[in-house]
C-alpha cells in the first residue's frame with residue numbers, strides 16, 4: 001500500500017444562480033461529494049493519511065465539482081536554495097492533481113487508485129491544470 005499523505009480540497013463554493021448547474025461546484029452537488037469523500041476515507045480507515053477539507057473556488061467552475069489533491073509529505077531538499085527546491089519537487093514529484101466533473105459514484109475509485117495505490121485516476125483528471 002502507498003504510504004503517502006494527502007490533502008484533499010473539495011470546492012464547495014456557491015455562486016450565481018441556483019438553477020444554473022454550470023455556475024459553480026455547489027450547484028453540481030459538491031457538498032454531497034465532500035461527504036462521500038469523508039465517508040469513503042472513514043470506511044477504509046485512511047483518516048491518518050488523507051485529510052479532507054472544503055475549499056473555495058479552484059478556478060475551474062466549468063468542471064464542477066472540482067477537487068484538488070496534494071501530497072503532504074514530500075521529501076525535503078532543504079540543502080538546496082528555495083527556488084531550486086521548488087523546481088526539483090515539481091519535476092520529481094508533481095504535487096497537484098485536479099479532478100473535475102465528479103459525481104459521488106467516482107469517489108471510491110479515486111480513493112482506491114490515488115490514495116491506496118498512489119496512482120491518480122486519469123479518467124477524471126482535468127488536463128489543463
Ligand code: FES
Pocket residue numbers: 011012013014015023024025026056057058059060061062064066
Ligand atoms: S466554484 Fe468550484 S471551481 Fe469555481
